[in-house]
Structures are given as structure tokens and as C-alpha cells.
Amino acid sequence: MTEIIHLDFPYDFERVLDRLSMDPLISLNKEERYVLVPTRNRVIYKVLATGTTEAPSFTIEGPPKLIEVQSIKEIFHFDRSLHPINAHFENTNLAPLFREHRGTPIIREFSLYSTIMKSIIHQQLNLSFAHTLTTRFVHTYGEQVEGVWLYPKPETVAQLQVADLRELQFSTRKAEYVIGVSQAIASGELNLDALAIQDDETITQTLVKYRGIGPWTAGSFLLFGLGRPNLFPLADIGLQNALKTLWSTPEKPKAEEITAHFPEWSPYLSYVSLYLWRSIE
DNA sequence: GGCCAGGTGATGG
DNA sequence: CCATCACATGGC
Numbered sequence A: 001m002t003e004i005i006h007l008d009f010p011y012d013f014e015r016v017l018d019r020l021s022m023d024p025l026i027s028l029n030k031e032e033r034y035v036l037v038p039t040r041n042r043v044i045y046k047v048l049a050t051g052t053t054e055a056p057s058f059t060i061e062g063p064p065k066l067i068e069v070q071s072i073k074e075i076f077h078f079d080r081s082l083h084p085i086n087a088h089f090e091n092t093n094l095a096p097l098f099r100e101h102r103g104t105p106i107i108r109e110f111s112l113y114s115t116i117m118k119s120i121i122h123q124q125l126n127l128s129f130a131h132t133l134t135t136r137f138v139h140t141y142g143e144q145v146e147g148v149w150l151y152p153k154p155e156t157v158a159q160l161q162v163a164d165l166r167e168l169q170f171s172t173r174k175a176e177y178v179i180g181v182s183q184a185i186a187s188g189e190l191n192l193d194a195l196a197i198q199d200d201e202t203i204t205q206t207l208v209k210y211r212g213i214g215p216w217t218a219g220s221f222l223l224f225g226l227g228r229p230n231l232f233p234l235a236d237i238g239l240q241n242a243l244k245t246l247w248s249t250p251e252k253p254k255a256e257e258i259t260a261h262f263p264e265w266s267p268y269l270s271y272v273s274l275y276l277w278r279s280i281e
Numbered sequence B: 001g002g003c004c005a006g007g008t009g010a011t012g013g
Numbered sequence C: 001c002c003a004t005c006a007c008a009t010g011g012c
Helices: A013-020 A066-075 A083-089 A095-100 A112-122 A127-141 A154-158 A162-166 A172-186 A200-207 A215-225 A237-246 A256-258 A271-279
Strands: A002-006 A027-029 A034-038 A046-049 A057-061 A143-145 A147-148
Touching: A034 A143, A034 A147, A057 A066, A083 A095, A095 A271, A112 A172, A112 A237, A127 A147, A143 A154, A143 A200, A154 A172, A162 A172, A200 A215, A215 A271
Parallel strands: none
Antiparallel strands: A002 A057, A027 A034, A034 A046, A046 A057, A143 A147
16 A cells, blocks of 8 residues: 655655664665654555655555554654744744754654663763664564564563673663563553553653653653653753754853743744754764 | 763762 | 762763
8 A cells, every 4th residue: 555645844854864864773765765664563664755845745655554554644743734833933042943954853763662772772872882782682682574673572671681681782770771661561560552642741750760761761752752742851961062052152051041941942842852953963 | 091972870968 | 859979881
């Protein structure tokens, strides 16, 4: 089945591909402008760009399953217009930032579980080494379907020993976090799908009870796992650095100096976060 | 060699 | 409740 999609808002797929290509585990082709996306049922969909930024169109190829196709649309932000967001920032101090990143959507992670694993692995590590660890993790304990790598199942990781992940050069702490959270998910104690319908605050409170999940990781889950629109992870060092550069201040801004702008930026804080991260890449 | 990285938990006041 | 510190390891 091939579904054809036309969007009535600007959408810059080249930038999406550039961003996705930083993740070595994602199968894509820049020249041919497509991404292969695995869904929860271990089926692969091909998302192919056929239009331009100003006249975006796409095809989604894969089995004709309504729920799966809908989840693909959510992952790629096809289901929400960027017009209201662009309009919202036109008369703010961030207008140049939003013009620079026009047509940049929030792309979600391909699964809720992988969002958390990836976040824990990325904690406090440079991107290069984080990618090395994530790749080893997936290649060792995940599986391949039609050439696309899938993250391991929680059930698989739940049965690992700390030593197993130490071999991949995880720190002891990181290994404990990854296995512990996987055990909670595998046992059914933590149900990410059920959690997904709660509000931001409830989700955060639930997640931070688990060792290895702090405010930053909970924020990542909301922003990149669920695509929630109004998140700004204050503790994130990258965002602080981006604002320091944008505002040309000698020091990184303090939390209060950032939150002072929240009324003006809400309810689209996530887009501010996203474009700030892009601005320092 | 030292500082840093898209942090977190434990500890002490 | 907050400030501070150990943790762990590659990249630069």
C-alpha cells in the first residue's frame, strides 16, 4: 500500500534527513530522500519525500494498517501544522531563530522504549561515544528486519547482567539503569503506552521514580518520545550554551533568566528547545 | 593531561 | 529543600 500525503505548511525534509543521519542506527537515503521506519509490530515502512519545502508531499509505503500509518504520521509531524508556531514567534525576540529553522518539525523517536534507553545511554557522554555505545547495544541485543536495526526488547535487556553491558563499555551505573528500567517495563510495572495518555507532570513524576531517569530524561521522553509541544529542559547544558551564544552573554543564563521568557514562548517551548539545539550543531 | 559531555543519585546541612 | 560530589569514559 502507498499512501500519498500533501502538507499545507512548510516542511524541510532535507534538514530532517540531515538530523536523522546523525543517528547511525537509522536507515535512510539522502539522495533518494527516504527513511525506513520500523513500527512496534516489527514492520518496516518507507517514508519518501516527493515535494519541496514549500510544497511538501510524501509517500508512505507499507502494509495497509491504519494504526501503524497514523503512528508514522505522528513520528514525522505530518499531523500537526507548523503555521501556528511560526506565526506565534513572528513578533518575539526569537523571530530570527524561527525563520532560520523554518519547516523544521519535531521528529519523534521510533519507539517509546528506545527513547528511554537512548536517553540513559546519552547521559553525560559526548555524542560520538554515545553513538558508539548505542550501536553496540543494538547490534548485540537487538535484531534486524529487512536490513533495519530494531532496539532490543525490554524482555531481552531485563535478563542481562551488569557485566554483559560492561563488556560493551557501559559504566556500571549506566548498565544498572538500563537493566533496571527494562525490568520494570518487562514486568509490566511500568507501562509506557498507558503512561503516554497522562499529562506532562504526571508522566514526569512517574518516570523519575526509576533509577537513571531524572528530569532531563523525563523531558526527553515527553519531547522526543511523545512529541509534546511545550517542553524546555532547563537543566540541559546544550540549551544553556545555545542561549549564551544567541544572547551574546559572557555566562550561561541562569534558570530564572530563561523562565522569564516562558510566557512569551509558550505553548511552544519544545520548538524553542529544538531550534536552539540545532543552532549549536 | 585536563576539561567536558544534550545527568543522576547519594549525601550532608 | 538546595548545594555539592562521585561516578565513568571517550573525545578533543
